[in-house]
Amino acid sequence: MTEKDKIIKGEYIDPDTPATEEKKPRKSKSLVPKYNPASESIITKSNDLIQKTKYALPKLEQKVLLAMMAQINPKEVPDADRIYSLSFADFGRLAGVNMHDNTYLEYLKDTVKSLEDRSFWSLDPASDGHQYKVLSWLQRGSTVNDRDKQIRVRFNPEILPYLSQLKSNYTSYNVEYLLTMNSTYSMRFYEILLSYDNGDMDYGYTNGLVFQPVTQDILDMFPDYAKLIRGFKYKVFDIQELKEQLSPPPEKRRKDKEKPLTEKYSNFHDFERYVLLKAKDEINEMTDLWFEYIPVRVRGGRKYERLYLFIRYKTAKEMDEVRRFHEYKVRRREELPRRAKNSKVPITDQSKLDSMIDTPFSEDVYGYHYGKVHRILIFKTRIREYREQLDEDFFDVANGVMIYTARLLTNTSNEKKKRMAVDTRDALNRIIEEQGDLRFWLLGMARMMLTKQEQGQLKSPQYNATVVYNAIDDMSIIPLGKQELRTMEMGPVFKTDLSVFDE
Template sequence: MSIIPESNTRQVQTLNELSKRKVVEHNSLITSIAKMDKTPLKMFELAVSLIDTENPPKDQTVYLSKRELFAFFKVDDNDKHSRFKEAIEKMQKQAFFQIKKEQDKGYKFVSIVPIPYVEWTDYHDEVLIRFSPEIMPYLINLKTNFTQHALSEISELNSKYAVILYRWLSMNYNQYEHYSVKGGRREEQIERYRNPEISIGDLREMTDTISEYKDFRNFEKRILKNSVQEITNHTTFNVTYEKVKKGRSINSIIFHINKKQVADNSSYKLDDPVYIDDKIRQEESENELVLQAMDSPYTKLLMEQFLLSYLDLMDKKILAGLQKNVYPLYDDLKDLRGLNGVKEHLAYIKDKQDDYSKKNITKYLKKSIEQYLPIVKRQDIDHE
């Protein structure tokens, strides 16, 4: 019987622990300019994964294991300690985020050194990392406008540009998943999160390449193609892009993001904490949609017109679908015609209802209001 070396066992355990970690950051940090190369940026992500957003660390301090650090960077040579020291020094001397904030009639620029203090010894595994007070609001107590992604995906990316683009794509795809379940956005708005567009100027600014690769062909090859290929090969995203022209020049890029499917009976999915958390979050969001639908005046109106039955009220998918896909459109009609306008629309479509639409009530109501809203808007324009 072969015996697995203890060091290998510890490494596997460490990798398993890292695979469960998540990085949570405010969207302003995602879209900021990361003035650093890939090693400090990835090290920052690793340190952020140690923060419990609900219980912020005392004195902005977290403790990182050297063993975790070497496993994260896949370093196993004899020179790893000197390389670790070099990476720490580079992070402190060169790395900072430049955050752009809207203020008055223009923008305010803030530069933040994220980790000004690191302490370690050559005889102990523990590394003390202290974040700057200025960076902490972007990492804790995040209720809105934040992005969460798996640390293990960042570890697989080998270029700074791939890491930056992956964080930005995650920010958009997170919003796509959120609004797909929770509602509150029109269908075309939700799809834009899955197919986000960014101007070349903003993309150059975010990747800190305004003065580099000025020929677009070089920019596309080094920043776009290589990063998209890395992300597709090493993360759960399949990413493609298309170029949008304005005149003869490339004006913007539209990315198309799809999540790779894993078989439902896969032991990976059953053991993966990110997947489990996503399923829990989806169920919680669906329950929230159901509660919102039960309290909505539109549900009462649908019941009064006999477009919904009491059996429908027992179906979570119907209620969640109405709250997510139909009621935001009724809000638009209410803004144009008031609640009576919604009542009149429902009374009209009740007379047009057939057996097929009764079996697909959410689809029928959505299609009806989508056809009616443009007519109302045209009438208002003609009246004006």
């Protein structure tokens, strides 16, 4: 094990195993070794902080906290007086907000104050295992300076031992993975998964405390998933306990949206839709892990009670795609000039974009990166014209349809995938030729996919992409899309515009 491996992933020490019974670690032969990306933005956390504390942070506060934690040197003695800073520009990129908006500064101050006020219960490591204490992330006295445009904070001294000089039972990861995620639950899910894993080392544990290699017994238990999970590792989680770990009940609930997951998504269908599927998509696309899950219920029971979680580290070749994704995201976060209020794009570019709408896809599309094809589909479907009117769930599904379609067009890794890419391009070009654009197609596909999602018929991204592929030539999709557009102000797809009541 190299020094670099030691920095990226710490050893999990089983607290129930006496020192005299410790087993010598060995390389796992059945698993793909973890690929370590070269990055200086590494966060190290004690597994006790990840696993034994229950806290929930809004997405932006989570990202600000992570950006500050990435500045801590895990090898140095923690200094409680050290000040950590974040520029307004970096905050704006994390928040995705318009820095020219006159409410920007107040929004920034509110976020920092809210993060400073956050506290949670933690099991006291110095106690007998029955004493809990209240911890907060930051010390009082955080500052926001609108002259040098810097946020400055200091970490709570009691938190620092969980973040530096850790010898064992810790987890380290590339913070860039989490900073690009859109769901705070995806961020927590990722670090929870890593905290229960030993990387590519096998310590011989079979007590269920850590991820274990998928055996033939597990493959026999899930025959429908056997091909998918072969070569993965697995661990079983209680669904209720996992919900509480991701989102405990707040002491004083300030907003309805701060309901814990046990209340907010009490049934499994909602938990899967709003938490699991988003976490799976973001972890698989943005990190060094492949993540799958299978819910199970006890024979005779009606509710899903347990989750089998499966992970596999990506190979160096698979990580090339992840790096390209993050490079693309970084380019998008570059500061841009404010656009004119009455135009979606600069006038000089409008004619060029208009020509893209009714231009068929050329054969060059097969060699594009899927991110580029996704952007082309955004123009061809004219989805930006309706962004402010569309309900968030409907827009998310519509965006998912474009992502699945982009992947279908650009994935030509074997003969079957090449055939699917050609079929997809031909179908889209026919629609463009007959309709003039892909607008009705996207609205119809989104309605169809949303209906399937509400009925629990959607599964993995690969499965969903196949659903999109099979429905591209469906003759009912275009009429369905036209109906969506006709009923845009009456149906549940579109939000009511209340701006007419503004003074």
